[in-house]
Amino acid sequence: MADATTAAVTGGDATAPGGHRSGTAFWAALASPGSLLLVALFVVPAYAILAVAFGGIDPILRTTVPAWNPLDWDLERFGDVVSRVFGGDLTRVFLRTGIFAGLALVGCFVIGYPVAYYVARKAGRNRGLLLGLLVLPFWISYLMRMLAWVNLLQTDGFINRILGWLHLGSGNRNWLDGDWPTVVFGLVYGYIPFFILPLYAALERLDGRLIEASRDLGASSASTFLRVTLPLSIPGLMAASVIILLPMCGDYYTNTYLTGGSPRTEMVGNQIEFFLRGSSQPQAGASLVIILMAFLTIAMAYYLASVARSQRESAS
């Protein structure tokens, strides 16, 4: 099977080489709209961020003057921001953002994996219904859902009332007091659908015969899960993690809404927003975007390497 695939990919079909080349061109043409879109919506904006970060400021209006020519780039402002991020007052913002996103990822895994597993492997005829319920949150905007939680989490809100009825805690806890658990909870709540769906897709494609083989060979349910199911779902887990980690690291409204703007929960996205929207130094905001992108690229590279390794192992 692997040989046949390799032959097809490498053009090993000796009977119709010309036809294969035209087929390749056909598929490349089909991919071109997507490629153009990628250039328009990713490459150009990414370059624009560089041009802003290394550009200047209009001396009158104090708006950004992007430096489109790399020969005109001024690295001074970027260096200043780098020094604030590495060992300066912005270090804690980056650390806090990483910790919040990491904890939220753990939360998504603990809650989301069993849900994805159940829907993919155990739900039977209810799978469609459960999938529908999983995408239900997408029908309501993220901001609306966060605003709803602001009401629920208020001192006299439903959460405290329920806890009071259950005699859990004092019943008057101020959940919106700028504490990190509320922010992490908000991130988990907001992003978990994005975690479950790709994971569900990976688990649903998992070859059931491998699980049966494991059980036939005497492995317990737990052992089968830990030694077969979980390792095979790692590519899906990685994809789900990357999908939610990237936006979580740039998030700025979850903590803003759920803590009323507490400096104790300030994330990188808040600083980016301040410098890009509300200041006379948008270069600082763009520089923060570049630094954040550099960190996230490392995570992305690890993901891509893992996927490549996994594909190699599958092929062999």
Next chain:
Amino acid sequence: MATDRRQFIHRSAQFGVLLGAGVPLLQACGSSDSGGDSKAVTDAIEDGLKPEGGPLRILNYADYVNPDTVASFEAQYGVKIEITTFDVDAEAVTKLANGSVEVDVFQSAAPNTLGRLIAGGLLQPLNASYIPNKANVLPTFDNPWYDEGSAYTVPYTVFSSGIGYRTDRIDPAKVEELGWEILWDPEYKGVTSILDDYREGLSMALLRQGITDVNTTDKALIEQAGADLGELTGLMNIKVNIEGYKDIPEGATTLAHTWSGDLLAGAYSYLPEGTDPSVLGWWYPSDDVGVVNNDCMTVTANAKNPVLGHLWINHLIDVANAEENFSWNGYLPPITGLDADYLIENEYAPENLRAAVLDDAIISKGLRFEPLDMETNQLWERTWSAFTAG
């Protein structure tokens, strides 16, 4: 690419000469506000032109104009009004400068950025013949510091920065006694907020220390103000936002550094049903040495409906319309006759918030946010960024 100090001073001087020659904003911008060549528009529209067909496009803060006041203008002139919103002043300047929004009226320009907007050629002078209601504006604004001779602007609202609080949770005498210091009182930890605005926040910390130069260029003072605010993070678990208008009336916040208009708006719009407005309190320095600010209405240089823009400004400073608008947004229009006695008598403001309705004495003694030179402004911003970083 960056402007060095020498270039900056040179350009500032050029800018000053240009302003002195024809643009009445030298005082506002000063020699240190900006560099670069002025592109100021100096010609107003001619007299006697007919209103355009619209739609009239306005750039304004969200929820900052009464929909009924909008509707009455639409009905009177048979045009539609389209409102584009922004959150912070710098965002509005960027949108106007890069052309991402094209509007006829910038309805809430901050005085300390007006000089740059004019020098950047983004605003046009007003033709007073279209704005007869200008006579209704308080005389204090005849020749405001930011716009000599009111050439480009008409004031929209005026407000002060002080402390809004709940009288059912804090004794007003205590607020009176402590003043700004009460924002550092750990008894109110977790229920206190300050304005999410770098000029307002740092100025409040300066005023707490008795420093009334809210436009200081002294690095040590600015950094000390930042350090003082930094204390609030641990001591008070401070919140940094502009939600006082609803958080105080709704009870989520007990104590807030906020704008007078927020309390007046909150008194009738955000108090839970059955709650008496007397639960709201307002403190402003008893010597009237506090920050006073106002928003300005202007017509943009590239307005497609400049006549309608003038008429809209005139509409908003009609006494009845200004009263109607105030009843909805709570921000005081500086119109003769709309004083504390009148507003309280007509139940637009409760008696306990009398001090939140600014009078001539407060407006004239108030400290103003003047334009800062680029370097100082960036120091203020960076100090604020370090504070909000926690």
